């Protein structure tokens with residue numbers, strides 16, 4: 064069974080590719096390497112270097128027949144999306160629609176789509192259920208929601224069935240696969256904190272006046288290995304005839320920035336150079352997932368503790384900077 068993985072050279076996609084290969088799927092990665100890493104591609108996967116909006120690249124990736132599409136390819140920087148909305152609508156919406164029209168023509172039956180917690184109105188009651196108000200505050204979140212809507216319409220028309228996985232905060236590394244978080248322009252808390260420990264250049268905490276117990280933002284950090292298994296289980300669910308829907312993927316527990324830094328400090332065994340800064344535009348004070356639906360319908364639960372996740376990230380970070 065052939066799975067096309069769009070954006071399969073990126074942080075999450077590359078770990079999902081390994082998971083699919085272990086489960087004996089035939090995998091083709093379609094990636095333009097604008098954000099992905101060529102070193103993350105395994106020999107066992109076919110690779111088509113190209114744009115998801117280029118019909119010939121997509122058809123080359125499909126290679127006659129594909130069972131499923133996993134779609135990770137997107138721009139993911141929330142702040143950048145606020146500065147340049149047109150870029151995000153073009154990269155995340157327009158290109159996705161072109162990709163979906165190609166896979167529809169090729170009669171690809173199943174789609175697993177990378178969505179985000181950013182589709183929700185963060186001011187609603189937490190933990191967030193999938194049927195909570197969908198009111199993105201960022202352009203990034205809006206672009207993901209538009210693609211979810213397009214998938215809903217395609218599914219209603221009977222073209223395909225899909226699962227949208229709404230990631231909370233992906234974190235950690237798959238040491239077994241030698242893969243971890245390496246974005247070209249890093250904005251995420253855990254890799255930036257690790258960088259602060261190893262370089263001595265301080266991490267800025269974005270805001271300490273949020274309405275949370277310690278004043279810093281609360282997030283639901285989900286291990287990337289658990290995220291990868293959620294993709295596999297979503298595909299299996301579709302193969303069993305599961306109805307098209309969206310699932311939250313989180314641990315269902317919130318951790319504040321200060322709590323996370325204390326954990327990283329303990330794992331690293333070194334102090335984190337840090338400075339207090341003002342709030343970052345667009346950051347909600349709290350985002351925590353309700354994970355009952357994914358547990359009930361996919362049988363998926365997060366297996367890795369946050370401690371485990373932080374340890375994997377630290378080991379991967381120190382290994383990659385020392386080699």
Ligand code: UFG
Nearest residue numbers: 139141179180181250251252253255267268269280343346
């Ligand atoms: N933070 C800092 N300092 C930094 C970086 C981050 O204090 O240098 C804080 C942020 O303010 C936030 C928390 O750490 O409170 C987590 O920030 P990240 O940038 O790691 O992650 P986000 O929660 O902003 O982003 C995640 C996903 C996005 C998604 C977004 C939805 O990574 O893809 O949630 O809100 F869009």
